[in-house]
Amino acid sequence: MTGIPGLGTAVATQDTPNPLEFHFVISDETARSFVETGMFVQVKQEDQLIIANVQSLHRTNRYFSSPDLIHGSSQGLTVHSVYPAERWDYLIAQTKVLGSYRDGLKFRSTKPILPGSKVEMVSKEILSRFLGIDTKGLNIGHIRQSSLKAKISMDRLLQKHLAILSISGGGKSYSTSVIIEEILLRDKKIGRPAVIMFDVHGEYRALQSLKNDSKFKDAKIERINAGKIKMALGHMNPSDFGRIFPSMSYPQKRELSQVLNLLKSSNKPITMDAIINSVINREMNPLIKEALLGWLNQLKHTYLFSNSETPDLENMIKPGKLVILDLAEITSLWIKQIIVHYFLSRLFDLRRRKIIAPVVSFIEEAHQFAPEMESSSSKSIIHTIAREGRKFLCSLVLISQRPVNLSTTALSQCNSHLIMRILNPHDLAYIGKTSEGITKSTLGMLTSLGVGEGLLVGEAVNYPIFVQIRKKLSSTAFDEALISSESIKYEYLQIEKKL
Amino acid sequence: MFDALNEIIERERLRLQEQFNWIQQFSDLLKTINIMDKPFAEPNLVNSMPDSIPSITRISGVDGGVVSEAFSGFDVILYRAVGVTFHGIGDRVQAKYTPNFDPEPKIFLTPSLSSRFEFSRISTLLRLLVEYNVATETIKTENPTILFLDGKVAPLNSDFSDITTRTKALAQIESEVKEAYRDLINVADDNNVLICGVIKDSRSRTLTNELIQQIPQWIRDGKLKSEDIKGWSKILPEMLDQNFTNQILRKGERTAWQEIPAPNWLPPKYNAKVLTSLIRPITEDRPIKIEVLLTNLENNDNIIDLAMGALSVLSNHGLPNAIPTIIIEADDRTRLSQEHLEPVINQISISLGIAKDQLRKRRAFRSTLS
Numbered sequence: 001m002t003g004i005p006g007l008g009t010a011v012a013t014q015d016t017p018n019p020l021e022f023h024f025v026i027s028d029e030t031a032r033s034f035v036e037t038g039m040f041v042q043v044k045q046e047d048q049l050i051i052a053n054v055q056s057l058h059r060t061n062r063y064f065s066s067p068d069l070i071h072g073s074s075q076g077l078t079v080h081s082v083y084p085a086e087r088w089d090y091l092i093a094q095t096k097v098l099g100s101y102r103d104g105l106k107f108r109s110t111k112p113i114l115p116g117s118k119v120e121m122v123s124k125e126i127l128s129r130f131l132g133i134d135t136k137g138l139n140i141g142h143i144r145q146s147s148l149k150a151k152i153s154m155d156r157l158l159q160k161h162l163a164i165l166s167i168s169g170g171g172k173s174y175s176t177s178v179i180i181e182e183i184l185l186r187d188k189k190i191g192r193p194a195v196i197m198f199d200v201h202g203e204y205r206a207l208q209s210l211k212n213d214s215k216f217k218d219a220k221i222e223r224i225n226a227g228k229i230k231m232a233l234g235h236m237n238p239s240d241f242g243r244i245f246p247s248m249s250y251p252q253k254r255e256l257s258q259v260l261n262l263l264k265s266s267n268k269p270i271t272m273d274a275i276i277n278s279v280i281n282r283e284m285n286p287l288i289k290e291a292l293l294g295w296l297n298q299l300k301h302t303y304l305f306s307n308s309e310t311p312d313l314e315n316m317i318k319p320g321k322l323v324i325l326d327l328a329e330i331t332s333l334w335i336k337q338i339i340v341h342y343f344l345s346r347l348f349d350l351r352r353r354k355i356i357a358p359v360v361s362f363i364e365e366a367h368q369f370a371p372e373m374e375s376s377s378s379k380s381i382i383h384t385i386a387r388e389g390r391k392f393l394c395s396l397v398l399i400s401q402r403p404v405n406l407s408t409t410a411l412s413q414c415n416s417h418l419i420m421r422i423l424n425p426h427d428l429a430y431i432g433k434t435s436e437g438i439t440k441s442t443l444g445m446l447t448s449l450g451v452g453e454g455l456l457v458g459e460a461v462n463y464p465i466f467v468q469i470r471k472k473l474s475s476t477a478f479d480e481a482l483i484s485s486e487s488i489k490y491e492y493l494q495i496e497k498k499l
Numbered sequence: 500m501f502d503a504l505n506e507i508i509e510r511e512r513l514r515l516q517e518q519f520n521w522i523q524q525f526s527d528l529l530k531t532i533n534i535m536d537k538p539f540a541e542p543n544l545v546n547s548m549p550d551s552i553p554s555i556t557r558i559s560g561v562d563g564g565v566v567s568e569a570f571s572g573f574d575v576i577l578y579r580a581v582g583v584t585f586h587g588i589g590d591r592v593q594a595k596y597t598p599n600f601d602p603e604p605k606i607f608l609t610p611s612l613s614s615r616f617e618f619s620r621i622s623t624l625l626r627l628l629v630e631y632n633v634a635t636e637t638i639k640t641e642n643p644t645i646l647f648l649d650g651k652v653a654p655l656n657s658d659f660s661d662i663t664t665r666t667k668a669l670a671q672i673e674s675e676v677k678e679a680y681r682d683l684i685n686v687a688d689d690n691n692v693l694i695c696g697v698i699k700d701s702r703s704r705t706l707t708n709e710l711i712q713q714i715p716q717w718i719r720d721g722k723l724k725s726e727d728i729k730g731w732s733k734i735l736p737e738m739l740d741q742n743f744t745n746q747i748l749r750k751g752e753r754t755a756w757q758e759i760p761a762p763n764w765l766p767p768k769y770n771a772k773v774l775t776s777l778i779r780p781i782t783e784d785r786p787i788k789i790e791v792l793l794t795n796l797e798n799n800d801n802i803i804d805l806a807m808g809a810l811s812v813l814s815n816h817g818l819p820n821a822i823p824t825i826i827i828e829a830d831d832r833t834r835l836s837q838e839h840l841e842p843v844i845n846q847i848s849i850s851l852g853i854a855k856d857q858l859r860k861r862r863a864f865r866s867t868l869s
Contacts, residue, residue: 066818068817068818068819069816069817069818070817071817072816072817072818072819079816079817080590080591080592081588081589081590081591081592081812082588082589082592082812082813082815082816082824083592083816083824083828084583084585084592084593084594084828085592086591086593087593087594
């Protein structure tokens with residue numbers, strides 16, 4: 001703890017210090033230059049350290065605080081020419097006390113610090129232990145306002161689900177790629193789960209480039225194009241059809257259930273044509289038959305159903321392997337929701353029976369699959385995994401640019417949130433309500449985050465931390481194209497065509 | 500409710516109006532003739548002040564603070580002083596602080612003093628003592644050309660008790676104050692530093708009393724006609740210097756330097772004399788009184804001009820307050836309040852095992868049933 005730079009002195013204000021917050025004055029010019037919001041500071045009190053986080057900074061100068069003085073001096077001499085104004089230029093930092101630290105353990109802070117106490121930077125070792133940094137964790141970047149690597153325990157980050165929230169272009173896909181890279185880089189000795197990505201816009205194709213990187217020699221990456229995706233009807237039950245067609249009545253489900261049971265007991269391949277023929281040949285209320293045939297034909301024309309599934313989850317989901325389901329070519333949200341519903345249901349079932357390895361499912365545009373206000377075939381299974389997945393090591397990572405449209409049930413079960421830049425006031429307010437440990441001033445800082453900067457809160461860390469996401473290792477060739485460069489490309493293509 | 504109030508206000512309004520008219524006429528006369536004589540050091544009553552100062556000039560200001568409280572059985576006085584030294588005036592002011600930016604107050608704790616007078620007098624003397632000590636240290640460390648004290652340039656004879664009121668404690672501190680002041684003069688002399696006192700809200704009648712003395716002679720000498728200044732013998736005795744000069748001085752003007760007696764306890768070797776003047780550096784505030792102590796300084800006149808230039812610049816700080824910024828700064832660094840006293844009282848209370856409200860003498864601090 002020796003050689004820790006002193007930053008300033010704690011002051012007494014009307015309401016502080018109290019056990020939860022204190023203010024300190026930063027007079028030293030050098031300290032002024034590197035104290036920033038989000039920085040971690042410590043105060044020695046008897047046999048313990050009080051650790052706090054700088055929430056806001058207020059620069060003041062008594063000689064520039066009086067409008068009368070500024071107006072008056074503007075008539076003749078300047079303030080600097082008659083007052084020692086530079087001497088009175090200082091910062092006031094407002095901090096939130098995170099807790100106390102003694103003998104390697106952290107405690108809740110119960111007493112205010114002494115006014116006049118020296119405020120210092122926190123050493124890397126103590127900060128690391130205090131924040132719950134895991135040396136074997138996922139290295140997603142570095143903790144802002146410190147030189148500490150943000151090595152986050154994978155179990156704490158993912159086991160109770162993670163939500164990655166940001167505006168479009170705020171760095172969601174980038175940070176998601178970094179987290180996936182880190183999972184794939186893990187040595188099998190320290191445990192590595194399987195990963196499946198529901199890639200709605202084809203943004204994660206670049207992860208395939210990791211196959212050529214020697215660092216990822218033990219990792220396996222497979223991308224399944226939308227055209228190849230198939231769902232096995234034999235793994236579906238009437239309630240699955242009921243979720244796909246929410247208006248299906250009980251008698252309709254009953255009839256369909258009997259058809260499916262008969263087909264399953266016949267040991268023949270279950271195809272959509274076989275189901276349709278069975279419905280046609282079975283005696284039932286003509287109105288029920290007509291409705292069932294209408295829905296089944298609608299499903300048939302999606303060409304997604306077969307007697308076997310692709311990818312074959314039992315064989316494909318392996319530790320240290322990434323499976324990307326590329327849904328970019330599918331325009332219908334309804335179909336995408338069916339795919340997500342099917343594969344998540346299968347994964348959950350397989351994990352419950354411990355047939356596959358622990359698995360982490362990344363769902364892009366999660367608000368489309370578990371919307372707050374609307375119905376969706378995939379919403380129910382997302383809720384189920386969000387509630388129960390932890391017990392079966394079947395984790396979710398929900399990625400969304402509209403948290404306010406994402407199901408509250410799903411979001412509230414995500415015990416960790418990585419929040420990137422958020423501008424919409426409704427989304428901000430929603431995050432404030434659903435993310436634990438976020439103060440008002442921290443919430444305000446979310447609007448000014450740069451690309452690649454994020455706030456990690458919840459189970460993953462002992463206290464909210466701002467993280468600068470590290471540079472991703474996968475190719476950037478598939479990253480978002482610019483209007484200007486794509487326009488140039490288009491014009492050249494037109495010229496080539498004419499030639 | 501106050502039946503007599505309107506009558507009193509009207510009487511006062513008429514008096515002020517009469518004063519105003521008289522001073523207006525008198526000041527017009529003063530502009531046309533050179534009539535000033537000893538103890539004035541200049542022929543004109545109203546003179547211009549220099550309006551600038553070389554920015555390399557180092558100027559210091561010293562102010563002291565004191566807070567005190569009487570308790571059951573003992574009295575506590577906290578006191579301190581700060582010297583502020585400016586350079587770069589008129590350009591970009593840099594400040595240095597003597598002994599430091601926020602000196603720890605000194606504590607004077609004594610068995611209960613015999614009277615309020617003694618308590619009050621000792622508080623004042625302790626403040627003066629630390630001010631003079633800090634002023635001496637400031638000259639030694641910062642080597643200014645001019646040093647401004649907040650208040651009078653030297654303790655008056657009346658600041659010290661007479662033989663009938665002097666207690667042992669008072670005698671001891673008075674002796675220390677005189678010694679500290681003599682040290683200050685020695686160091687100022689050695690370093691050729693001019694010491695000035697800046698007096699806010701002075702209630703003195705030094706100028707008006709001198710005019711009352713001189714006017715009959717001027718009339719006798721034919722310098723003034725009595726009909727031109729009719730009413731002077733009634734009006735001038737009612738006026739403070741500040742009220743009088745508030746009307747005759749415009750921005751950037753001062754009254755003629757007037758010699759007043761130097762403290763008689765100063766040894767003759769210093770050739771000490773005190774000059775005083777009222778100055779008006781800004782329009783928006785009333786004049787302030789300045790005193791300078793002249794001893795064996797070289798180039799007295801030049802240094803006094805520098806002091807006036809410094810006051811012109813430092814008092815034009817944008818606020819309707821003629822106090823120069825160097826004194827404002829020193830005052831701000833040295834001010835003491837009940838907050839400073841409270842930790843001392845807490846410690847005494849803990850050490851003695853007596854609750855604070857039982858220690859307090861004043862009823863306002865003590866719990867009552869109501």
